[in-house]
Amino acid sequence: MTSCYIVDKSESSTKKLVGLISQIPELVLLNTHTDLERALKEITKAPSTTHILFVALDESNTSGKLANYDFYKEFVLVVVGSNDHFYKDAFELGAAGYLSKPIKNEDFTSAIEKCKARLISNLDKRHSSLGETVLKRGSFNSVKISLNQVLFIEMVDDETLWHMIFQDLERSPSSDLDEILKKLSPKGFVRINEAVIVNKFHINKFKGNKICLINGNWFEMEQRYVNEFYSSINII
Structure with missing residues (x-):
């Protein structure tokens, strides 16, 4: 049975995504920008074998209005699990339009598959082992992740804050850890x-x-x- 956690203050908007995710097995959908605390609570409930589909919104201007979908132009996908290797890439979608109109399930899954295929192909060329992968896009910091972890990305103005909530461990600046x-x-x-x-x-x-x-x-x-x-x- 599919596990699907929608973490977002805009419940009415994200309900439109439930139908899309429900056909993709063992995925958890999180939007942590709007409510990190709720996201953390939901993550602790998820089995360690659950694949995590993390959808973040990448800010396209410097207003810093994180709650306003109109200021975002991309979804960033991160899919990790305890049994398989999946990798992150971004594909452009108007976030406000995406949440306000129906999207065909095949279009959504096709975008995910294209992201995974492109990243896996690139990683095969650069890394001898797929046990660890470097996630890097644009001005994002390079971050090494392995299995059994969940990556949270929050955008604050022009600064990118990384919160790596590992199922094994957590690394972050001391003040953040508190x-x-x-x-x-x-x-x-x-x-x-x-x-x-x-x-x-x-x-x-x-x-x-x-x-x-x-x-x-x-x-x-x-x-x-x-x-x-x-x-x-x-x-x-």
């Missing part, structure tokens, strides 16, 4: 240093101030977070 951690369930997430929040269900083993995730990555806890970590593992 706010993000407040929105994450203490049953699933715990902070271990200034740059990393880990998903406790993805921890394979730990000893002292060392943590190993199920993907084999080791992390070192800062002393100030050690007691908090050992106390929190009993909350799982």
Whole structure:
């Protein structure tokens, strides 16, 4: 059964997308620009095997009016999952028009397939391994992502803010992590240093101030977070 989360204050507009997404298996649709807190809550409910279709709106002028669809000209697609590799590209669509009129399902899925095919072809030429891919478009920063993670992109004026909510871990500036951690369930997430929040269900083993995730990555806890970590593992 398809999982479909629509995260947007403009509920009436996004309802038009439900019919399109309902025919695409194991996808979650998120528009995090308008309500990041709700998006985080929805993401924590999604199974780790769920593919995430993230639709963001790329600002085409400097007004910074993020809630006004008229100021956006592109959708950016990010599709990642625990079983398959999908990659991100952007295709131009008038966002206001897209949300206000019916779009044929085949047109929507065709656009996604073209994006994936083009990116996979380009990545095959540049990377020996598809385990990690570099996402880069225009003025966006280059960001490496792997499986089991969700990428949030927020545009604020001319500045691009990246929020990488990993199912394995979270990397972000320290001040951002403080706010993000407040929105994450203490049953699933715990902070271990200034740059990393880990998903406790993805921890394979730990000893002292060392943590190993199920993907084999080791992390070192800062002393100030050690007691908090050992106390929190009993909350799982």
